[in-house]
Amino acid sequence: MKKLIMFVITCLLAFSVAGCSNQVIEPKSTQSDMHSSAKKLKAEAAGKLGVFYLDVGQGSSQLLISPSGKTMLIDTGDVDKEQLMLNYMKEYDIKKIDVLVLSHAHADHIGTASAIIDQLDIGKIYMPKAGNTTKTYENVLKSIKNKGLKVSTAKAGITLDWDEKVKVQMLAPVQPSYEDMNDTSAVVKVTYGATSFLFTGDAEKQSETDMLESKADLSATVLTVGHHGSSTSTSAAFLKEVNPKVAVIQVGAGNSYNHPTEAVLKRLDKKGVKVYRNDQNGTVSAVSDGKDVKWATER
Ligand SMILES: [Zn+2]
Numbered sequence: 001m002k003k004l005i006m007f008v009i010t011c012l013l014a015f016s017v018a019g020c021s022n023q024v025i026e027p028k029s030t031q032s033d034m035h036s037s038a039k040k041l042k043a044e045a046a047g048k049l050g051v052f053y054l055d056v057g058q059g060s061s062q063l064l065i066s067p068s069g070k071t072m073l074i075d076t077g078d079v080d081k082e083q084l085m086l087n088y089m090k091e092y093d094i095k096k097i098d099v100l101v102l103s104h105a106h107a108d109h110i111g112t113a114s115a116i117i118d119q120l121d122i123g124k125i126y127m128p129k130a131g132n133t134t135k136t137y138e139n140v141l142k143s144i145k146n147k148g149l150k151v152s153t154a155k156a157g158i159t160l161d162w163d164e165k166v167k168v169q170m171l172a173p174v175q176p177s178y179e180d181m182n183d184t185s186a187v188v189k190v191t192y193g194a195t196s197f198l199f200t201g202d203a204e205k206q207s208e209t210d211m212l213e214s215k216a217d218l219s220a221t222v223l224t225v226g227h228h229g230s231s232t233s234t235s236a237a238f239l240k241e242v243n244p245k246v247a248v249i250q251v252g253a254g255n256s257y258n259h260p261t262e263a264v265l266k267r268l269d270k271k272g273v274k275v276y277r278n279d280q281n282g283t284v285s286a287v288s289d290g291k292d293v294k295w296a297t298e299r
Contacts, residue, residue, distance in 0.1 A: 038091035041296060045287045049166060049192040053224070053276070053284040054088055055298065056081045058252030058259070059108035062199055062224065063092060064190065066163035072099040074188060074199050079111035079136055086115060096121035099162055101154065102140065103201030104185040105132045110140050117143040126154040128173050130184040154186035156214055165290075167191040171218065172203055174210035182227055183207040189220060193290025198242060200226040200233070208238035218242050221293060222286060225249045225268070229260020239267055246274045246286075246293070253279040 042050065042065065050065040056077030064072040071094055077085050088094075097120055102110045105128075117125075117140070125144060131137055144151060155176070160168040172187035185201025198220035203211075204227060211218060223244035226233030228251045247268050251259045260277065268275055276284040282298025 041285050049288040051286040053248045055278040055283040058255040060250045067165050068163050070098045070163045073097045074101040075103050075109040076112040076116050078108045082112045082115045085112040098123040100125045102127045105137045107136045114139040114143040126152050128154045128184040171216045172207050172211050174214050192288050195288040195293050196220040197222045199224045202227040204232045205235045208235050221245050223247045229264045231261040231263040234264045249277040251279050
């Protein structure tokens with residue numbers, strides 16, 4: 001009897017503290033929480049296609065993990081995000097990048113590529129022919145050379161070997177050179193079953209027009225909005241052809257470019273496209289089982 005009373009008292013005490021359930025009160029986000037959430041998200045994507053639109057502020061970086069565990073990194077964020085990117089690689093437990101795509105030579109896309117190449121195992125690297133003379137770009141080339149790696153040219157019409165269950169096609173650049181470097185962006189389409197993801201770098205209207213004229217199948221379930229939502233990308237004709245259900249905008253809060261623009265947000269809204277943005281949602285994660293895409297946001 002005494003034992004029973006003690007049990008009731010214990011339970012009452014426990015109830016008043018924790019509501020007598022297994023509910024765990026989540027502490028505020030810290031580095032170790034980020035680690036466990038990345039681990040959890042990666043575990044949820046196991047055997048499926050995981051697409052992580054990493055929050056790198058104003059810049060771009062998308063980490064993909066295939067059903068068989070192959071990795072692809074498209075862009076690497078800006079130069080000041082080196083530690084952040086290396087932390088992400090640790091959090092997602094990425095030691096090898098099987099395919100590294102550097103969409104174009106601007107720093108907000110290749111800013112940490114040199115460190116990524118130095119510190120991780122790298123399989124294949126795809127870059128467009130067009131380069132520039134910035135220190136950032138030169139450092140990337142130096143790291144590639146130091147590791148004895150070769151660069152494959154990113155261009156429309158090629159298919160990338162990644163995972164036998166996933167089709168990876170490059171839809172741009174269609175032309176070998178462009179006046180505007182943004183238009184040299186590698187555009188990658190990843191198809192898994194009935195779901196597909198289009199990654200557009202900073203491709204602008206000229207490249208979009210060339211893609212439309214190339215007659216490639218541009219349709220995709222998910223569109224990474226071109227050039228961080230600049231009004232010079234995501235033209236109405238391009239958006240109509242892609243016909244996405246969901247769009248992700250990789251953009252930093254309070255950026256000086258006023259990205260994303262009202263014009264692009266309106267175009268997406270008019271078509272009823274659900275929008276996720278790194279500045280509002282933190283890192284945005286998508287997991288596809290080949291039929292449906294499930295979404296998770298950091299905030
Ligand atoms: Zn950019």
